Amino acid sequence: MILKGQNLRIYEYSSQGQYKVIAQATSCTATxxxxxxxxxxKDIVGNATMNSVVSKGWQVQVESLDVLDMASLLTQIKSxxxxxxxxxxxxxxxxxxxxxxxxxxxxxxxxxxxTFAFNNRENSTKSITFMGTGALSKVPSQTPGTQVIPVxxxxxxxxxxxxxxxxxxxxxxxxxxGSAVQLQFHISVTMESATTKDTExxxxxxxxxKLSYDITSNALVRGDDNITSGVEAQDLAGIEDIxxxxxxxxxxxxNVSGANQRTKGSVLVSGLVTITQLTINAANRQNATYDTTLxxxxxxxxxx
Amino acid sequence: xxxxxxxxxxxxxxxxxxxxxxxxxxxxxxSPAVKDEKSYQIITANSREELDKAINDxxxxxxxxxxxxxxxxxxxxxGQYVTRIDFVK
Numbered sequence: 001m002i003l004k005g006q007n008l009r010i011y012e013y014s015s016q017g018q019y020k021v022i023a024q025a026t027s028c029t030a031t032x033x034x035x036x037x038x039x040x041x042k043d044i045v046g047n048a049t050m051n052s053v054v055s056k057g058w059q060v061q062v063e064s065l066d067v068l069d070m071a072s073l074l075t076q077i078k079s080x081x082x083x084x085x086x087x088x089x090x091x092x093x094x095x096x097x098x099x100x101x102x103x104x105x106x107x108x109x110x111x112x113x114x115t116f117a118f119n120n121r122e123n124s125t126k127s128i129t130f131m132g133t134g135a136l137s138k139v140p141s142q143t144p145g146t147q148v149i150p151v152x153x154x155x156x157x158x159x160x161x162x163x164x165x166x167x168x169x170x171x172x173x174x175x176x177x178g179s180a181v182q183l184q185f186h187i188s189v190t191m192e193s194a195t196t197k198d199t200e201x202x203x204x205x206x207x208x209x210k211l212s213y214d215i216t217s218n219a220l221v222r223g224d225d226n227i228t229s230g231v232e233a234q235d236l237a238g239i240e241d242i243x244x245x246x247x248x249x250x251x252x253x254x255n256v257s258g259a260n261q262r263t264k265g266s267v268l269v270s271g272l273v274t275i276t277q278l279t280i281n282a283a284n285r286q287n288a289t290y291d292t293t294l295x296x297x298x299x300x301x302x303x304x
Numbered sequence: 305x306x307x308x309x310x311x312x313x314x315x316x317x318x319x320x321x322x323x324x325x326x327x328x329x330x331x332x333x334x335s336p337a338v339k340d341e342k343s344y345q346i347i348t349a350n351s352r353e354e355l356d357k358a359i360n361d362x363x364x365x366x367x368x369x370x371x372x373x374x375x376x377x378x379x380x381x382x383g384q385y386v387t388r389i390d391f392v393k
Contacts, residue, residue, distance in 0.1 A: 068388035071373040072344060075392055124376060154378035154386045161376050255377045255387075257352045265352075266359060266374035266387075302392070303373040 006095050010062050010130075013084035021096050022128075024066035030087045030105070032058045032136060035204075055195065056202045058132035060085055060109065067116055067124045067156050070268055074302045077111050077187060080208050085109045085130050086139065100139055107136035110208045115186040118161035118253075131191050135203040158183070159261055161268065163217055165234050166250040167242065169272060173252040176262045178225050178233030181289070182218035185253060185269065187211065187300075213296045215251065215273060221280070221288040231262035236290050239278060248272040248297040252304065267304035272297040343391040348384045352377070355385045362389060369393060 010028045011019035022028070039052035076083075085108075089101035098104075112131035118124050163183050164173040177183075190210040199205055225233045234242075242249050251273050255265035273294035280290045347362070349355035355377065363372050375388040 068346070068375040068378060068386070069344075069390075070375050071388070071390040071392075072375075075373075075390065118376070124378075153381035155380075156376045156378035255374070265356060265377065268374075268376060302390075303371065 003089065007090045007092055009088065009090045009095070009098075010060055011086040011088060011098055013086070019086050019088075019098055021090070022062045022064055022066075025062055025064045026125075028060065028062045028087075030058070030060045030136075032056065053202065055204050056135075057204045057206075058107065058109075058136040059112070060087060060130045060132070062128050062130075064126050064128070065123050065155060067118075067126050068154065070116055070126070071302050073111070073114065073126075073128075074187075074269060074300065077114065077189065077211070078299070078302070080110065082133070083109050083111070083130060085132075087136075088139070104139040105136045106139050107132050108134055110189065110191065110206065111187075112189050112191050112208070113187070115184055118156075118158040118183045118185075120159045120181045122158045124156040124158050124161065131206055132203070133206040135201060160256055161253060162256045162261065163215060164252045164254060164264060165238075165242070167238070168245065169248045169250060171250060173250045173270070174264075175232045175234045175238070176256070176264075177217055177219050177292075178227070178235050179220040179222050180217060181220065182216070183253070184216045185213070186216070187213040211299070213300060214276075215253070215292075215294040217292045217294070218289055219292075221290055227260045227262075231260075231264070233262075236280070239275065239290070239292055243275045243278055246274070248274050249294075251294065269300050269302060270304055271300040345389045345391075346386060347389060348380065348386045350384060352385055355387060359387070359389065366391070 005027065008028070009025065010022050012022060014020045033056065034053040035055045035057065036051035037054050038049045040048065040050040044050070084106065086098065086104065086106040088104040089099045091097040091099055109130035109132045111128055113129040115127045116124065161183065162180060163177050165175055165177065166173040189208045191206040192209045194205045194207045221236050225235060249272070250270070252267045252270040254267040257263050257265055274297050275292060276295040277293035278290065280288070282288045347355065347358050349358055359374050366372055371392045373390045373392060375390065377385055377387045380386045
């Protein structure tokens with residue numbers, strides 16, 4: 001029988017001693033890499049290289065519609081939490097119960113890259129890359145798991161999460177990005193090999209090092225902000241002023257409600273950022289838009 | 305509209321508010337107190353106002369030293385507002 005994609009899943013070891021699926025996943029990929037060095041030498045006739053495997057690495061990528069665990073993931077990345085990940089076949093009866101298939105593999109990993117996307121009139125998504133540290137070992141044959149995780153039926157629409165900016169490093173981020181269309185929050189953690197001669201086997205030991213994050217926003221260019229709302233908006237001119245000043249500015253990404261979806265609710269993540277790129281798009285017969293890339297100035301805070 | 309709640313380990317729903325908001329899921333045994341770094345609750349409500357009230361009520365219940373962080377607010381298949389609240393020591 002040929003397996004379908006929905007029956008190959010990424011599980012995470014939970015605090016209750018069981019492996020739980022990454023909920024609401026839409027796709028996942030496991031990549032095992034053999035790093036090679038050319039072992040050809042003059043004694044071998046011809047021009048061909050001889051690729052000899054000197055070390056191995058692995059990573060797992062998951063796309064998911066579940067963003068409710070954003071705070072938890074951001075906290076775990078800050079604390080350099082190690083995850084135990086399993087790649088396994090899921091039962092066809094629920095797509096969730098792990099089966100301990102012959103090809104099932106398990107290993108430790110850190111999150112090396114994560115993107116939360118909150119785009120207008122789209123379901124919000126998260127995209128996670130787990131970078132392995134040590135072996136992605138075959139799982140010994142065991143009794144299949146029995147835990148079934150209830151399917152989450154909640155979907156977060158992107159227009160209900162917005163970026164707020166202040167005017168400078170001290171001002172409260174009270175201004176929403178006016179006429180915003182897209183918003184992405186992306187974290188990257190640089191991994192460094194800590195493999196030594198003492199390390200057994202070919203698998204690379206990775207340690208999380210430098211953390212950086214950026215926010216990308218896309219909005220329409222408006223001549224004025226004629227929306228009736230008590231909440232002020234940053235427009236292109238305001239963003240240009242921040243760029244001109246070359247100083248960090250406070251940001252908050254928050255739930256919103258109310259008129260024009262500008263009333264700030266609970267804050268998801270906050271911190272200081274600098275504008276590192278501003279692109280104004282003026283395509284023929286299309287709305288003029290501008291893209292803003294904001295790069296971190298120090299760490300982020302989970303919540304306000 | 306209300307729906308039946310689930311708890312991961314059989315505990316009772318952790319919060320009951322007169323506004324209709326309710327705990328849908330708890331990793332602990334029904335108590336909002338923090339036991340480890342992964343403690344969280346899923347709460348649902350019929351409206352944004354009820355959800356905000358439930359979050360604020362939960363904040364007020366927390367012992368000192370525990371941060372309460374709300375996740376993005378979603379709508380579930382029943383049209384109810386839902387969010388996840390993480391408790392971080």
